[in-house]
Amino acid sequence: MDAYDEDSQARHGPDGSTGARRPQDPGDREGSPAREGSADPDGPHARDDSGDPDGPFTPEGSGGPDGSPPLPPAPRTGVAGLSPRYQVGAAVALAVVAVAACVHLGMVFLSLAPANTVTKQHGKAIEQWVYPEFEQNWKLFAPNPLQQNIAVQVRAEVRMKDGSMRTTGWNDLSARDGAAIDGSLLPSHTQQNELRRAWDFFAATHGADNRPVGMRGALSEQYVRRVVVMRLYREDAISREGVIQRVQVRSSTTNVQPPKWSSEKISDKPVYRLLPWWTVSADEAAGGVR
């Protein structure tokens, strides 16, 4: 990174494709050959008269061009340098930006706040504003952190090359993710998020009877199936040698044991949630990322 500090006061273009040219200052526009702002005795006056004694934000007085008749003490930039007609434009811009920023923050605030009088009345409007691009969830480990390890396990029925069918044992994919993360400074999203969040998505869009709720329920089912099939082909010896026909997924939920210094007692037996066998379509069995 360059620390070209002199640019801190350089008022340059919009940095964009067309904005590479540095805007000229008034002196240049009116024929002054060079910028002599800081040496110009008019500078300080211009600054004082700009009505902003705070200094730090006042642009360096660029002063009047040499030899030209004294200019009104207009700053290089800012509304004071504009005629009333243009000042209206600036005022409108200021108002629009201020209102937009406040409305936006208000909407985001309401989307994050617990359900309340206002969100009950205007929930639809808030949703339309915030979704999809400003969606956010900051209930990180709140109100309570997750206290269970949820492992996704899968087994498959595989048609072998000789035509026979074999059923694999349970593959604990989450345990493999956990092992892959161990000792890693940069865990990959494929290890840390993919299966974990696929299962969250599935659980959130399925009832206790494992029936999908809405369109997303159906999507989540396909997603989980595709993830586990990909993983089986990659990690399971039997699957690799044949074609997966059906898969069965279960989740195993185990409580994190309370700390040693706590007197709490919690069961350490895993609780299983067994899903029905799913038929794997030819497309899912063949394609995909390996």
Place this chain on the structure above:
Amino acid sequence: MNRLSLTLSRGIARVTESALGPYQSAVIRIGFAATWLLFLLREFPHRQELYGPDGPWSWDLAQQLTSDNHAFTALMWSAGQGWFEGFYLLAILSSAALLLGWRTRTASVLFMVGVLSLQNRSVFVGDGGDNVLHLMSFYLVFTRCGQVWSLDARRAARVEAARARGERVRADRLGPVLWAVLGLALGGVTLAGRFDNGWLVPALLWTVWAVLGLWGAVQRRAKSQEPWILLDVIANVLHNGALFVIMAEACLIYATAGWYKIQGSRWQDGTAVYYPLHLDYFSPWPALADLMSSSGTIMMIVTYGTVMVQVAFPFTLFNRRVKNVLLVLMMTEHAVIAVVLGLPFFSLAMITADAVFLPTAFLLLLGGWAARARGQLVRRGDGDRTLPPPRSAEESRPGRVGFTA
């Protein structure tokens, strides 16, 4: 009443005549761009699995979801491998350009397109870090975040120096070409009907493009100075508004995280921090986690401290010293989280968001160190060629460019 109007007019003068916090906006530009760039490079071997057309979250699945939630993603424009690979590369390049501050405004727009497209393509592989980047990439578009520590700033300084020496300055060629190419791309995408899913991002892209064109035209042709000043004022107002939103967003993150934690029984009984340390998905260093959680008292202090800091942070902004102490605490906590919970990109994004509140004097010091380190590196690499010494922080005038938050 008089004092009120005076304060008001001063405030208006402040937010219209300059883009506040040039160093703060530069540091978040660099931070967010670096986070995303490192993430894209880290996941380069896994790009197909995470975002590719044949990944587990296949193009068809993404198609069904995005046509329902209207999220913007350029990756739905085509299911082809070529488009995906090219786009991933473009996302890397735009992050690098934004990091360096090369054509910053354009780079920030492309950066946003990259972040939104990849994340909306596969929403179910992201975490909190992705969420922060998603929002900030959008807000960054509105800031003048290349005023310092950028190639744009260096170029502007060179042009300025040349002009001061009375040399003729060659007009910028690349800018208009880039603008025209992007205009053609936008036009093509629009005509092909690919902008039919949600209006927000397409409208933003067209607006930025039109304004950049207007900007160039005004600089080149306008006889009067005023149109340009007006545009400059609008750009300043937008920048200051966006910076305010970014800061408020950071406060919302901490406030939400903190206030909801207060309601949790584990945060009340002082054991909450113990549990994430013992989740298989968030414990890359189990021995370290065990060591940290070996004392109940320490766990309780960390648990309570976390909640207090998060809840208190927004209010401490009114006091510089307390705010800076909390900033140190929060950045440290995030650095620890990066390693102990295995969330480096989330932590980097959060540290960057915190950095928007750093005092200018500290950032100048940081910039000085960076410049000196770079100078030494360049000199070592260049053998005996003599180079001008890097500018130190002292040479600049802190306070001139304000936002001494």
